[in-house]
Amino acid sequence: MVLSGEMDKEGGTVSKPPLLTGPENYDYWKARMMVFLKSIDSRTWKAVVHGWEIPYVVDKDGKTTNVVKSIKDYSKEEDELALGNSKALNAIFNGVDINMFRLVKRSLVAKDAWEILRKAHEGPSKVKLSKLQMLSTNFENLCMKEEETVHDFHMNVLEFANNFDALGENISEEKLASKILRSLPKRFDMKVTAIEEAQDLASIQVDELIGSLQTYELSINQRKDKKNKSLAFTSNARDEQETGDQESDESLSEAMVLLGKQFNKLMKRMDKRTRPNVPSIRFDTNKQPNNLRRPRSDEKPNQPRGVLCHECEGHGHIRAECPTFLKGQKKSLAVTWSDDDDSEEEGESESAKLVYALTVTMKSAKL
Incomplete structure (x- = not known):
């Protein structure tokens, strides 16, 4: 319950006068x-x-x-x-x-x-006149700040008006309204132009002007909030997209590494299978190979025993007619054809796998 004698913020009550402290x-x-x-x-x-x-x-x-x-x-x-x-x-x-x-x-x-x-x-008349001049200069230099609201600026204007009243100088409504319109920041330019074209400043009331400016300020703040929310949403979406791109790049890099390893294995395997068969030459320390052996000048040739086969070292036939040589050639031919078929099949299989891996990798990179 509020009593009639309850004190207000300035130290006075309804039944007690306000207090002058200085x-x-x-x-x-x-x-x-x-x-x-x-x-x-x-x-x-x-x-x-x-x-x-x-x-x-x-x-x-x-x-x-x-x-x-x-x-x-x-x-x-x-x-x-x-x-x-x-x-x-x-x-x-x-x-x-x-x-x-x-x-x-x-x-x-x-x-x-x-x-x-x-x-x-x-103060006396001279001091009072000096205060009025100083107050008038400060009042003319008064401007609304960018971070200041219309309400706060209105309070500052009223503060000056009260100081003028205390010095015996009354400011008219027209002068206050004109001062407010001239002191607004650029974001109110459209509203100021509309007010000046639609109304006569000589008849406008300060309270009505402040109400109109506060309504316009509210609409500006709402549009600004919507814009900030839109920018925040776009930023979040961009961050998510960048994160997804980074993950996609990492997965692509891993896939390329695995694909490179598989490709190297395949090339090594194909290199081994396609390498030509080079007959190995076995050397004996005590005797030279038959195909490299030559008679010495002081060695007497033996009696001719017929043609010497370099395959089995027998006499009476050449290497091309040697049964041992022909049998070995047949087996080698069969093994070579079998290896070629297998290598072709395995090569085709490995190539198919490689093509499939490349296709999957490119699709994941596009996604």
């Missing part, structure tokens, strides 16, 4: 204090604006003397004015901290206390 919160204190004084009654605020004079005794001729009138002798009107001054002075005394209270402790009139506080924070 120059940093004077602008807000002044505006809130004015409303608080008016909420008491009209006589209280009139005592601050017009002041209150202590009643003096009037002689028989109607002239005011230097004698202060006693409270019991106050007229009804004088009593109401005195009551209004007392209420205003009480609110001011309770609306300042101990340091500020030292400035107004001796005051008996609410208007005097109010002016003391105003001059202490606003």
